[in-house]
Amino acid sequence: MQSSTPAFARHARVNVADVLRGLSVMGIIMLHSIEHFNFYSFPPTEGQSVWLNFSDRAIWDGLFFLLGGKAYAIFALLFGFSFFIQDDNQRLKGNDFRKRFCWRLLLLFLIGNINAMFFTAEILVLYSLVGFVLVFTCRLSTKTLLWLAAIFMLQPVALYNIVRALIDSSYVTPSIPSSHLWGAAFAMQSGGTFAGTALVNLWEGQLASLAWAWDHGRIFQTASLFIIGMLIGREGWLLEGKLKNWMRVLLIALAVFFPLHGLSAMIPNFIESRNISTPLLLLVNSLANFSFMLILVSSILYLYYQTSAKTLLERIMPYGRMSMTCYVTQSIVGSMLFYNWGFGLHEHLGITASFLVGVLLFFIQYSFCKWWMGRFSHGPLEYAWKRATWAV
Numbered sequence: 001m002q003s004s005t006p007a008f009a010r011h012a013r014v015n016v017a018d019v020l021r022g023l024s025v026m027g028i029i030m031l032h033s034i035e036h037f038n039f040y041s042f043p044p045t046e047g048q049s050v051w052l053n054f055s056d057r058a059i060w061d062g063l064f065f066l067l068g069g070k071a072y073a074i075f076a077l078l079f080g081f082s083f084f085i086q087d088d089n090q091r092l093k094g095n096d097f098r099k100r101f102c103w104r105l106l107l108l109f110l111i112g113n114i115n116a117m118f119f120t121a122e123i124l125v126l127y128s129l130v131g132f133v134l135v136f137t138c139r140l141s142t143k144t145l146l147w148l149a150a151i152f153m154l155q156p157v158a159l160y161n162i163v164r165a166l167i168d169s170s171y172v173t174p175s176i177p178s179s180h181l182w183g184a185a186f187a188m189q190s191g192g193t194f195a196g197t198a199l200v201n202l203w204e205g206q207l208a209s210l211a212w213a214w215d216h217g218r219i220f221q222t223a224s225l226f227i228i229g230m231l232i233g234r235e236g237w238l239l240e241g242k243l244k245n246w247m248r249v250l251l252i253a254l255a256v257f258f259p260l261h262g263l264s265a266m267i268p269n270f271i272e273s274r275n276i277s278t279p280l281l282l283l284v285n286s287l288a289n290f291s292f293m294l295i296l297v298s299s300i301l302y303l304y305y306q307t308s309a310k311t312l313l314e315r316i317m318p319y320g321r322m323s324m325t326c327y328v329t330q331s332i333v334g335s336m337l338f339y340n341w342g343f344g345l346h347e348h349l350g351i352t353a354s355f356l357v358g359v360l361l362f363f364i365q366y367s368f369c370k371w372w373m374g375r376f377s378h379g380p381l382e383y384a385w386k387r388a389t390w391a392v
Contacts (some may be wrong), residue, residue: 027053031071042351043346330365
C-alpha cells in the first residue's frame, strides 16, 4: 500500500485544476449547444448560403475534433483528482473517507437524475455509478493502479469481441438495443410537455444514455480516467515541479495521436466485417481521444506555469469552481431553449447560430460565477452537495 501526501493536499487549493475544470465545462457547453442538447433536430439547410453551410460544417467538425470525447475526459480526470484530495485530507485527520464518499456518490446520483429530467446525455449518473471504483482501489499501490488504469483504457470487452470475431467468423459483436429508447426520448423532445419530457428522460433517456456509454466504451474509459486522476493527485502531478513530466507526456501523446487518428479513418475502408471493425474502432478512437486529451492538458499546464497566459487562464477559475452548478444549469437552460416544452428553437437555429447561443450562455454563466465567487466560497450546488455529504 502506498500513499504520498503532496503539500497541496493539506493546504493550498490547486488553481490549475480549477482552470482545467472550467475549460472542460466550457467545451462541454459548446458541444451540447450545437447538438441542441442531444436533440438532433435542425432546420432544413436548403437555401442556405454557401458561407453558412461552410460555417456549419467547420464549427461542427472543428469542435468535435478539438473537444469531442476530450472535454468530458478532462472532467472525469479531475473527478478522480478531487476524490484523492478529499480522501487524503480526511486520512491525515485519522478518518476513513470511503464510506462518506459512497454517500456522496448516492447524492451525486440524485443530482444526476434531476439533471437527467432536462438532458438525456448527462454524465453525473454515470459518474455516480463508476465512482465506486475509486472506493475499491484507492488503497492499492501506484503500480497496481497503473495496471488497472491501463487495462480499463484498453477496453477489455472490445478486445474480447475483436478476438472472438477473428477466431469465429459467425460471431456477432453484441450491442444493447436502444433505438426504441432514443426514439421515445426524441418524440417527447419534439412534441411533449415538460412533465412528459422529464418522465421519459428519467427512464428511457437514462437507459439509452447508459446503453450508449457501454456500447461506446465510456464505462471502462471513465473508470480509467478516475484512477489516473487519483494518481495525478497522489503523485502531485498538477504542481509546477512536475511540468517536465508533462512535457514528456506531450511528446508521447503527439507521437501516438496522429497514427491512431489516421488508423481510425482507414479501418472502415480495409476491414469489411463490422463485427471486427466496430470494436476495433471503439478501441482506436478511445485511445486517440485519450491521447488528444493529454495533449490538451499538458499544453494548458505549460501555458499556465511557463507563460504570461497564466493571468488569462486564471480568469476562468470561478467557472471551474462552480462546474457542477454550471453543468446542471446549462442542461436546464439548453433544454428550455431547444426542446418543444420550451421555446422550440431546434426548428429555427442551425449549427452556427446554436454555437453562438452556446457562447452567449457561457458568458452569462461566467459573469454569474464571477459575481457569486466574489461573495461566497462555493457555488450553490457545490455547497449543497458538500453540506449534504456531511449531514449524516
